[in-house]
Amino acid sequence: MRISELAERTGVPVATIKFYLREKVLPEGERSSPTQASYGEAHVQRLGVIRALVDAGVGLSGVRKVVAVLEEPPENPYDLLGAANAAVTPTFPADIDLTQALALLERMGGSAEKCFPDQVAAVAHALTTLDRAGFTVPPPVMDAYLEHLSALAEAELEATPDTSLEDAVRYVVLGTALVEPLILALRRVAEQVAASRRFGGPVG
Secondary structure: OOHHHHHHHHOOOHHHHHHHHHOOOOOOOEEEEOOEEEOOHHHHHHHHHHHHHHHOOOOHHHHHHHHHHHHOOOOOHHHHHHHHHHHOOOOOOOOOOOHHHHHHHHHOOOOHHHOOHHHHHHHHHHHHHHHHHOOOOOHHHHHHHHHHHHHHHHHHHHOOOOOOHHHHHHHHHHHHHHHHHHHHHHHHHHHHHHHHHHHOOOOO
């Protein structure tokens, strides 16, 4: 299909497609002449991935990292998970205090050696932000976080497709980048449902 047909098929404007081509997050089409190229289903799928990431708030640098993982996926599932997480995790200062983060990690049955440094640093940064605001997560609530997030991680890994490495890459990368907003939205809905049960519902 021509680029105009690709745009119509995906709902992505031609100008945006050309931008993704220039930035090399979308592969070139098959050239039929110096000014014409043909695009296929792989381009449709890649544009779907790119737009989903952009809609989820992932910037171009993050998109580029995700694309790199999709094009050259690690063979080891552990490294694949780390690469997928790294693609959408901000970088934090190397001197950030990891003490509280490592304590939580140990309560989940982990250790610094079993986790990628950027992920531990992300937990430390979040804890630092809480401390700066003078907010402490109550111990029973933190216990619930650790218990249920561990169960969630097990369920997600169990559901990773084993049909092909490409399917596994797409599941892990997109699940990492796109599911977190869903989890946050469901958390807020769950709090409203719990509040309605405890306090009798919204006031009309």
